[in-house]
Amino acid sequence: MKEQAGVTLEDVRRVAELANLELTAEEEPRMQRDLNAILGHIDQLNELDTSGIPAMAQVGEMLGGTLLARGEALRMDEVRTSLDRAEVMSAAPDTDGRFFKVPKVIER
Template identity: 60%
Template sequence: MSNSGDGVAVEDVRRIAELSHLQLNPQEEAGMLRDLNAILGYVAQLNELDTSAIAPMAQVAEILDLEGVVEAHLREDKAGSCLERSSVMISAPDSDGIFFKVPKVIER
């Protein structure tokens, strides 16, 4: 972000768009600027909350106690059959036989 400390600047939006390979017109830049600053404002509000008494958790579902409702919606974690590598790789546009090869997208 810019060094102004006032949030995201137009130059920041343009750099993010460049890194994301997006072409934004001036109206889209203005909208993105507004949206990113709104998000940062919301995060700043959240940072003001005292969370010192809140225990860390890995998933939101950990705090739900709905008498088995949460567990009922989770599938059983079990191993299943996989596709044969050779049958998948034959359909790939480019492969070394083990991995898919994809074009390089970062040129900077």
């Protein structure tokens, strides 16, 4: 396995801040260990030789027109007209005419 720098406690704190998580002092080293374990598994996957395996663009292409487990079929991806923006915005509780306005839910 390749040698990697690994996730530092500072990295854990920054990721927690970006994710708006409040980690305790006991949780930080555990999160560091878990993140480093995940990166170690990814390094192992990166060592696999996948040169003879064809790329899979979409699972839907493999299924074709077959029915799924609950009986529904995948629909064809086709271009259709979308909703009229003015009509949708006129029904919105608060809008600037172009976007929906919503209350702020995350305080920093």
